[in-house]
Amino acid sequence: MPPECLEVALTRAAEGDEAAISTLYRSLNPLLLRYLRHHVGRVAEDVASEVWLALAPQMADFGGSLEQFRALMFTIASRRVVDEYRRNGRQTPTVSFEDDFAETFDRADSCDTEAQAIGRITAQSAVERLVGCLPEDQAEIVLLRVLGDLDVAQVAEIVGKSNGAVRIAQHRALQRLQRTWQRKVVTR
Numbered sequence: 001m002p003p004e005c006l007e008v009a010l011t012r013a014a015e016g017d018e019a020a021i022s023t024l025y026r027s028l029n030p031l032l033l034r035y036l037r038h039h040v041g042r043v044a045e046d047v048a049s050e051v052w053l054a055l056a057p058q059m060a061d062f063g064g065s066l067e068q069f070r071a072l073m074f075t076i077a078s079r080r081v082v083d084e085y086r087r088n089g090r091q092t093p094t095v096s097f098e099d100d101f102a103e104t105f106d107r108a109d110s111c112d113t114e115a116q117a118i119g120r121i122t123a124q125s126a127v128e129r130l131v132g133c134l135p136e137d138q139a140e141i142v143l144l145r146v147l148g149d150l151d152v153a154q155v156a157e158i159v160g161k162s163n164g165a166v167r168i169a170q171h172r173a174l175q176r177l178q179r180t181w182q183r184k185v186v187t188r
Helices: 003-014 018-059 066-088 102-106 113-131 136-146 152-159 163-187
Strands: none
Touching (some): 003 018, 003 066, 018 113, 066 152, 113 163, 136 152, 136 163
């Protein structure tokens, strides 16, 4: 959905429009779930529910932009991840970088719509596994920048680092991802 439509939905959601709230949820929850799956694995949907429950009372008073709303959503999500770590000990889901990584891109037949959809889903899964190979702080920054579509200053505030530290960590993460990807494609 175009950002302009989501901006309108956000304004209407602040006025209590249930359809607009539903539109925001359908557009933003998949991004939130991908972020949370990286951090809390199987309980991502439960934690996402907690995030939306925390957002609900703030929606009526929210007068900011869609970008600010996404930043608020990921800030709350980040805090819920910390809460989950405290509840269960810091046991992040183990992400294995299987030898079949590159094969996930070969599963879809380009002529079949269903196969294309499955291909996109498996490609997203492959990207999530690739990000899972990063050190936790770099993965967090990449996820917030890419999935959250947040700017450097917003990410810096969420992770408690300076803008420069976020830029450097993102640069290093992307270099590492490129090297990892190249190794997997070459060994394929």
